[in-house]
Amino acid sequence: MTRPPEAVQRWSASDYAKNGRFVPELAGAVFAMLAPKPGECILDLGCGDGTLTAEIRAAGADVLGVDLSDELLAVARMKGLAVQKADGHALDFVQEFDAVFSNAALHWMRAPDLVIAGVARALKPKGRFVGEFGGHGNVAAIASAMRAVGAKRGGDPAKVAPWFFPTVEEYGGLLEAHGFTVREVALVPRPTPLKTGMDGWLMTFGQSFFDQFPEPDRTAALNEALDLLRPSLCDSQGRWTADHVRLRFSAERNA
Numbered sequence: 001m002t003r004p005p006e007a008v009q010r011w012s013a014s015d016y017a018k019n020g021r022f023v024p025e026l027a028g029a030v031f032a033m034l035a036p037k038p039g040e041c042i043l044d045l046g047c048g049d050g051t052l053t054a055e056i057r058a059a060g061a062d063v064l065g066v067d068l069s070d071e072l073l074a075v076a077r078m079k080g081l082a083v084q085k086a087d088g089h090a091l092d093f094v095q096e097f098d099a100v101f102s103n104a105a106l107h108w109m110r111a112p113d114l115v116i117a118g119v120a121r122a123l124k125p126k127g128r129f130v131g132e133f134g135g136h137g138n139v140a141a142i143a144s145a146m147r148a149v150g151a152k153r154g155g156d157p158a159k160v161a162p163w164f165f166p167t168v169e170e171y172g173g174l175l176e177a178h179g180f181t182v183r184e185v186a187l188v189p190r191p192t193p194l195k196t197g198m199d200g201w202l203m204t205f206g207q208s209f210f211d212q213f214p215e216p217d218r219t220a221a222l223n224e225a226l227d228l229l230r231p232s233l234c235d236s237q238g239r240w241t242a243d244h245v246r247l248r249f250s251a252e253r254n255a
């Protein structure tokens, strides 16, 4: 059996709340595609601190959140949500859910065959899999800057851009191969204003990359990345934008 890849990221709940606030705030379109209904049983895959899990519950559905981060799960539990620790590569639910939802999490799961097989198993026949995550070209400028800094400083290449950002064809093909009918799948460019700046983004989402350098090299590496990115992602007023591209999809498990 294929082994799931090792988790690449440790999450700090406070950093995430401060620098990743845009993640649930910009999830309106995918949430509308999920359209949770009262009484439905829904799995929130990669629920993080449970912000969207709570919205699914507020819509009247019975929702279980799963995530790998103990720290984020603790925050979700404090909100009174039903959550449990689980690796998205090894879901062990069998025909329990009407829908599986995932926002901004699937790009961290680098063996998508294992993930989609587990989602298919977890869904009832005709159940839906609805999600959004980084698609092909996501954070291309940011990843290139990290690659350049890593090459200059002799960083671990495995720590640069350790994400899965597929094309529409690749992800649609994976869904079909696992017994789904794809209803919608699209790449959506979504330049994202960063209220806490690019350093906040890099320290939160690129943490495993920058943490490989002991201080003072870590701060120097961060400043080098910022200098590389400033001409393309920072405007004349000092406002930063992340070059996000989302892959948004809705698929139905075949009966």
Ligand code: BEZ
Pocket: 104, 107, 133, 134, 138, 139, 163, 205, 244, 245
């Ligand atoms: C994203 O939401 O696009 C993203 C998050 C973390 C790392 C890379 C991309």
